[in-house]
Amino acid sequence: MVGASVASLLARSGFSVVVVEGREPEPFDPDLPVGLRVSAFSPAAACVLNEAGAWRQVENSRHCAYRHMVVEDRDQSAMIEFQAPEFGLERLGTIVENHLVQWSLWQALSMMAGVEILCPEEVESLEYEQDFALVELNSGKRVRARLVVGADGANSRVRELLGVAQDHWEYGQKGVVGVVGSLKPNPGIAWQRFLEGGPLAFLPLADGTSSVVWSCAEKEAERLLQLDDKSFLSELEWAATGSPDHWPGELNSLGPRAAFPLTMRLSERYCGRRAVLVGDAAHVMHPLAGQGVNLGLLDAAGLTEILIQARQKQADIGSEKILVKYDRWRRSEAEVMCRGVHTLRGLFMPESLGLLRRAGLGVVARSWTAREAFMRRATGQNGNAPAIAKGQTLTSLLHPA
Ligand SMILES: Cc1cc2nc3c(=O)[nH]c(=O)nc-3n(C[C@H](O)[C@H](O)[C@H](O)COP(=O)(O)OP(=O)(O)OC[C@H]3O[C@@H](n4cnc5c(N)ncnc54)[C@H](O)[C@@H]3O)c2cc1C
Numbered sequence: 001m002v003g004a005s006v007a008s009l010l011a012r013s014g015f016s017v018v019v020v021e022g023r024e025p026e027p028f029d030p031d032l033p034v035g036l037r038v039s040a041f042s043p044a045a046a047c048v049l050n051e052a053g054a055w056r057q058v059e060n061s062r063h064c065a066y067r068h069m070v071v072e073d074r075d076q077s078a079m080i081e082f083q084a085p086e087f088g089l090e091r092l093g094t095i096v097e098n099h100l101v102q103w104s105l106w107q108a109l110s111m112m113a114g115v116e117i118l119c120p121e122e123v124e125s126l127e128y129e130q131d132f133a134l135v136e137l138n139s140g141k142r143v144r145a146r147l148v149v150g151a152d153g154a155n156s157r158v159r160e161l162l163g164v165a166q167d168h169w170e171y172g173q174k175g176v177v178g179v180v181g182s183l184k185p186n187p188g189i190a191w192q193r194f195l196e197g198g199p200l201a202f203l204p205l206a207d208g209t210s211s212v213v214w215s216c217a218e219k220e221a222e223r224l225l226q227l228d229d230k231s232f233l234s235e236l237e238w239a240a241t242g243s244p245d246h247w248p249g250e251l252n253s254l255g256p257r258a259a260f261p262l263t264m265r266l267s268e269r270y271c272g273r274r275a276v277l278v279g280d281a282a283h284v285m286h287p288l289a290g291q292g293v294n295l296g297l298l299d300a301a302g303l304t305e306i307l308i309q310a311r312q313k314q315a316d317i318g319s320e321k322i323l324v325k326y327d328r329w330r331r332s333e334a335e336v337m338c339r340g341v342h343t344l345r346g347l348f349m350p351e352s353l354g355l356l357r358r359a360g361l362g363v364v365a366r367s368w369t370a371r372e373a374f375m376r377r378a379t380g381q382n383g384n385a386p387a388i389a390k391g392q393t394l395t396s397l398l399h400p401a
């Protein structure tokens with residue numbers, strides 16, 4: 001999602017782009033059941049995907065906008081609610097299957113002038129020749145470029161070739177994901193409850209079902225995956241409901257389940273010689289704040305803006321000065337988010353003091369300033385966000401008044 005967005009934004013800005021991708025996405029079929037991987041896209045991320053030429057197709061297909069978000073403590077002793085209108089927003093976010101976003105971007109890229117797609121191909125090695133990087137691919141082909149953008153995910157080969165180390169937060173946790181139906185359809189609320197083992201989230205889908213992410217210890221996740229559907233639904237219902245009259249109440253259908261490891265990683269540098277890192281290649285987030293791909297899309301927008309400005313000043317887009325600017329901006333943003341999510345997660349774990357947690361939630365729930373600051377960052381519209389994420393168009397950046 002992030003790499004294709006960078007490629008599209010740069011090509012639309014007049015740069016020549018070569019995309020190297022290991023696997024072409026399958027065409028998205030809205031008649032198939034909802035996929036296991038969905039993400040909550042912030043309004044800022046939607047602006048970026050719009051400028052990348054993919055959001056219209058997403059809006060014309062299966063998606064669910066949500067205007068209401070609830071975060072609560074495991075015993076419901078503390079709760080924070082957010083409603084879109086109180087922040088002057090039409091929506092807090094949109095739940096979309098990752099596959100639909102990948103397919104929409106791929107289609108946009110396939111039709112774009114200035115883009116060459118090399119797929120299936122994999123990056124093998126990185127060498128240099130004067131003012132260029134040479135990327136060697138597994139087929140033996142070589143790509144010569146002024147700048148290499150490593151958007152190759154959590155196990156990034158580009159990051160490895162650049163020798164960039166990372167800070168790791170290992171939680172020994174997995175996120176069990178699945179799509180569930182409930183007797184009372186999900187009324188379009190993104191709801192999260194912090195349980196003993198980790199957060200449980202219900203994200204609303206267009207047909208009233210919910211996409212569930214249940215974070216728990218690895219062993220517990222394996223146990224949950226082994227359960228038959230009826231037992232899983234009954235454990236999920238208990239975990240989600242706690243009391244008989246609490247939403248979502250009775251759960252009545254379940255699609256396939258899977259579990260994904262949950263970690264947090266922050267690269268110590270976002271750039272190397274004639275190369276930068278974006279998205280999960282640069283940072284991996286715990287999904288409790290639903291910010292991983294959102295932050296990655298803001299990297300894509302930020303990098304595009306820096307490269308447009310560099311070209312306007314006739315600077316070399318792969319020069320150290322330009323790349324350090326990107327590194328400082330985007331790494332500091334990811335650091336704020338990573339450390340914030342880490343603290344939030346710690347606050348809700350059983351070892352944390354319940355009183356402190358409730359006091360903290362209470363302060364946020366009652367203070368308009370704290371709620372607004374939280375929401376501005378979650379929707380990607382804080383002061384430091386790229387202009388594209390705040391709704392500015394590529395055209396206005398390319399032709400400033
Ligand atoms: C359970 C769960 C729930 C989540 N929910 C949310 C959410 O609600 N909101 C949110 O913002 N984020 C969420 N995230 C995080 C989000 O899924 C990731 O941040 C996002 O998918 C990362 O996208 P990416 O494009 O950076 O990397 P990837 O999706 O990993 O893409 C990397 C691409 O690089 C290609 N590639 C890899 N190696 C090579 C190579 N050597 N050569 C060529 N190509 C290569 C791969 O084929 C792939 O296409 C969630 C994560 C999990 C685990």
